[in-house]
Amino acid sequence: MDEFIESVGLRFGLAPERLQNLADSKIDYYLGSNADIERLTGYVTNGMADLASDAVISQELPHQHELVHLLVNYALGELPLGTLPFMQEGLASHLGGRWGRSPAVMHYVGQVNLKFGLVALVDILTFDDFHNTVGSPDISYPVSAVFVDFLMRLLKPDDFLKLYRSFSSPLDILRALTRNDIQSAIAEASGRPWADLQKGFDGFWPRFAAVGINTASLSLPQDSAIFNKRDSILTAIWDIGSRYLVQVGLRSMDSGVILLLKKAGEATDTAYQSRLFAEHLPGHAYAGYHYGIRCTPAEIGLYDYWQNILVASFVFGFAADSTVAEVLPSGALSFYLEQTVLGADRIQNFEIKVVEY
Secondary structure, rough: OOOHHHHHHHOOOOOHHHHHHHHHHHHHEEOOOHHHHHHHHHOOOOOOEOOOOOOOOHHHOHHHHHHEEEHHHHHHHHOOOEOHHHHHHHHHHHHHHHHEEOHHHHHHHHHHHHOOOOHHHHHHHOOHHHHHHHHHHHHHHHHHHHHHHHHHHHHHHHHHHHHHHOOEOOOHHHHOOOHHHHHHHHHHHHOOOOOHHHHHHHHHHHHHHOOOOOOOOOOOOOOOOOOOEEEEOOOEEEOOEEEEEEEEEOOOOOEEEEEEEEOOOOOOOOOOHHHHHHOOOOOOOOOOOEEEEEEOOOOOEEOOOOOEEEEEEEHHHHHOOOHHHHHHHEEEEEEEHHHHHHOOOOOOHHHEEEEEE
């Protein structure tokens, strides 16, 4: 958690002494069950940042989305409790993910929503549009994450924080802001007319069509696989530079396989039980597995069982150049996995267990 806080602080341009002050004073963090959180906050939720008391109340550790809410307020000092939701939730989703999804997955989902025309950029800008016109957080949060990413690349950290501050006011003022008001403020901050920004954004979001996992231009290598298991089903992995090629056998269109990854030689903490692992493989014993690569004919997902989050995802129905028929001609599902999704670790450093379900 400390590394995440420091990385976000640096993104905001916090000076070393302010980061040290945060490290010395600490962040109040209350870890509890869903019932505990509802009792403390009044909401049925996995967690939330209580901005009035500068505390995080959550069943997740670390709950990065909620930490971002606190950190941006710390970076800016005193702020009204209200901020335009596309900016507030977009920033937290861009840097901290949400609903057990990593930032990369939030960007992927945002791209899907834009690609299929479920929402337009202008639909998330105002307070009422975000909450009422769009309504569904499954649409508004991911698209906001992509737009905030676009703005953070466009603006210097100080200029982005100034824009964030300009969109922070009492709720009655926020509700009165029109689309034109918001577009004009962003155009002024960037020095570019809104039409140019819209065009730039339209060219920006398609890059998230594949984040961490993809099936484009598949070609099986001629050299030996670094992992090759041929028990009841075929499973093979090749190291091909910046990514791995994974091939998994599936028995039918209704079957699934999970590749469980545990660091070789790592001791198992029997006190910790992964909630996400229990959902995926009920009745199976959790033995400290760090990652699970969950494969079905419909989608592929890389899950972090230590943090209970979806790290990377690929849904075949959302891809223009991939269908189940193309990648599953004879029961063999093949895909690329970017090395970066495992952090600094190499897949060769893990023991791999193959489980059918």
